[in-house]
Amino acid sequence: MAGPPLARSDRPGRTLAGRRGRRVLAAGATATALVCVPGAPATARPSAASPQVAAPRLVPEPSSVRTVPGVTFTLTRATRIVAGPGSGTAGPYLAGILRRSTGYRLPLVAGGGASRNVISLSLSGREKGEAYRLDVTRTAVRLEAGTAEGLFRGVQTLRQLLPPSVEAATVQRGPWTVPGVRVEDSPRFAWRGTMLDVARHFFTVRQVERYIDLAALYKINTLHLHLSDDQGWRIAINGWPRLATYGGSTEVGGGKSGYYTQADYTQIVRYAAARYITVMPEIDGPSHTNAALASYARLNCDDKAPPLYTGTDVGFSSWCIAKPVTYQLLDDVLGQLARLTPGPYLHVGGDEAHSTTAADYATYIGRIGPIVTGHGKKMVGWNEIGAGRLPAGSVAQYWNTATGSESGTQTAREAVAQGAKVVMSPANRAYLDMKYDENTRLGQDWAGLIEVRDAYDWDPATLVDGVTEKDVLGVEAPLWSETLVTDDDIDYMAFPRLPAIAEIGWSPQAARTWSDFRVRLAAQGPRWSALAVNYYRSPQVPWPASAS
Structure with missing residues (x-):
C-alpha cells in the first residue's frame, strides 16, 4: 500500500x-x-486490589482485573487440566505449552472428578463470543467462556500470568505460580x-x-x-x-x-x-x-x-x-x-x-x-x-x-x-x-x-x-x-x-x-526472550534487565 x-x-x-x-x-x-487527546479521561482497570498487590501486567489489557491479595496457585506435576464438553483446542494447546517448559505431562481429562489442583476449562451461558472469565484461587484455575474461542483467548491471559519462562522450548526451573486474580474480559472489536x-x-x-x-x-x-x-x-x-x-x-x-x-x-x-x-x-x-x-x-x-x-x-x-x-x-x-x-x-x-x-x-x-x-x-x-x-x-x-x-x-x-x-x-x-x-x-x-x-x-x-x-x-x-x-x-x-x-x-x-x-509492554520482554523473538528494544519502553 x-x-x-x-x-x-x-x-x-x-x-x-x-x-x-x-x-x-x-x-x-x-x-x-x-x-x-492526552489527559482525556481514562478509567483505571477495575480492581479491588490491595495497594500492596501489583496488578498483573497483561497485554491486551483486560476489561476488568481484580487481584486477590495473598493468594497464589502453584502448578505441579500432579495438576490436571479438566476440559469440559465443547472446549475445543484450548486444553490440548495449553497442555502442549506447559509440557515443553515445565516438563510436566499434565493429564487432560474430559471433566468431573477432583476440584483441587486443577486447571478447569468450561463453557457457560454467561459469556458471549470471545468473552471469558478467569478465576485463580489457591486450589484451582477456573476459566469459563461461552465459546471455545473465548476459552482460547482466556488461555492466552493465563499464559501471561505464569512466569515468562513458561514460553521456553526446553524444560526450565520452576516454581510455576499464578497470582490470585479474577479477570472478566471481552473484546472491543x-x-x-x-x-x-x-x-x-x-x-x-x-x-x-x-x-x-x-x-x-x-x-x-x-x-x-x-x-x-x-x-x-x-x-x-x-x-x-x-x-x-x-x-x-x-x-x-x-x-x-x-x-x-x-x-x-x-x-x-x-x-x-x-x-x-x-x-x-x-x-x-x-x-x-x-x-x-x-x-x-x-x-x-x-x-x-x-x-x-x-x-x-x-x-x-x-x-x-x-x-x-x-x-x-x-x-x-x-x-x-x-x-x-x-x-x-x-x-x-x-x-x-x-x-x-x-x-x-x-x-x-x-x-x-x-x-x-x-x-x-x-x-x-x-x-x-x-x-x-x-x-x-x-x-x-x-x-x-x-x-x-x-x-x-x-x-x-x-x-x-x-x-x-x-x-x-x-x-x-x-x-x-x-x-x-x-x-x-x-x-x-x-x-x-x-x-x-x-x-x-x-x-x-x-x-x-x-x-x-x-x-x-x-x-x-x-x-x-x-x-x-x-x-x-x-x-x-x-x-x-x-x-x-x-x-x-x-x-x-x-x-x-x-x-x-509501556510498563505492561516491558513485562513482555522476558517472555519474548524465552520465545526467541528478535524484538526491537524501543527506548520508549522501560525493559527489565532480564529482557536483554
Whole structure:
C-alpha cells in the first residue's frame, strides 16, 4: 500500500519516499489531530486490589482485573487440566505449552472428578463470543467462556500470568505460580488482524505458522495473507499452473522464491483455525498483477506478456478490464480459494491502480464483487474500493492517511455510505514495515517513522471523520515484506508494535493509556526472550534487565 501519506506532526511538510520508490509530499494535516487527546479521561482497570498487590501486567489489557491479595496457585506435576464438553483446542494447546517448559505431562481429562489442583476449562451461558472469565484461587484455575474461542483467548491471559519462562522450548526451573486474580474480559472489536505479505518475499509454511503462534498470544483473530503482487504469485491454482510455477518463481531482488500448493495453504488454514485465527486470502487487482500478467500472455490487452518483475515500484500493472479471460481467471482463482477457506471473507485488493482509468476501475469493482459473493463470501478491499459499487456485506480496509478527494478518508466514507464496514489499518500508525527511527536497518519510511507510542496512541473510532465506532469492524496491522526475509526480520518489525495494535482492537478505549501500556509492554520482554523473538528494544519502553 502506498499513496501520499500523512506526515507525523514532528515532521510537517517532510518529503517522504513512496513505498515502492516514489516520492510523495507529506500532507499538511498532522497525525496528532487523529489521536485521542492526552489527559482525556481514562478509567483505571477495575480492581479491588490491595495497594500492596501489583496488578498483573497483561497485554491486551483486560476489561476488568481484580487481584486477590495473598493468594497464589502453584502448578505441579500432579495438576490436571479438566476440559469440559465443547472446549475445543484450548486444553490440548495449553497442555502442549506447559509440557515443553515445565516438563510436566499434565493429564487432560474430559471433566468431573477432583476440584483441587486443577486447571478447569468450561463453557457457560454467561459469556458471549470471545468473552471469558478467569478465576485463580489457591486450589484451582477456573476459566469459563461461552465459546471455545473465548476459552482460547482466556488461555492466552493465563499464559501471561505464569512466569515468562513458561514460553521456553526446553524444560526450565520452576516454581510455576499464578497470582490470585479474577479477570472478566471481552473484546472491543470483532476484527483484530495482522497481514503478512508473502508476495514480495515468500515465507514458508513453517514461517507462517510461527507468526500465527506469536499473533495468537495477543488475541489476534484474523490472518490476512497477501498472496499475489507484481513480484510474485504464491498459490497454486488448478487450470492455471504457470501462475505459481512461473509467476511464483521470483521475488523482490530476484533469486529463487516459491509458492504454496493447495495442500500447503490448507495446512496454514487449519493451523490458524486451531488457534481460532481466521485466514483471509488476498488476490490483488486490478493493479499489483504483473506476476500473473507475465505468466499468461492472453491476460494482457496486447497479448504480450511482460517480463517478471523484481523491483519495488507500484501502480504500473493492470488487469485488462475489457477482456473476458480476466474474469474467467478471477472466477477460477477466487472459487478455488473460497473452497479452501472456511472464513467468510475474500480480499480483492484494489489499491494503487494508477494505470487503470477511473471508469475501468469502477467497472472492475462492479464485476469482481459478484464473483466473490457468487462463491459465498464477502468482499474485502483496500479503501479505494469505495469508489466502486460494493455488494452487501463488503469491508473497506482503510490504509491511505492522505487528505484529498482521492484519499483513503474519502473512499472510506464512500464505502460506509454504501453500508460497508471499515477495518482500520492507517499506514502512519499500523504498518509494521515502517521504520522505528532513522537508524532502523529494515523497513521503509514513506508513511513516517513509527515508534511504539505512535503505533499505540490512536483510536479507530475517531480516526476518520464520518466513520464512527459503529462503522468500524476492527483493526489490522499489515506487515509488507519488501525488506523482510527471515524470521528475525519479521520479529523485529512486528514486535513490539503488533501487541500495541492488538490492544487497540481488544481493550476498552477508556482503559488505555500510554503510560500504563509501556510498563505492561516491558513485562513482555522476558517472555519474548524465552520465545526467541528478535524484538526491537524501543527506548520508549522501560525493559527489565532480564529482557536483554
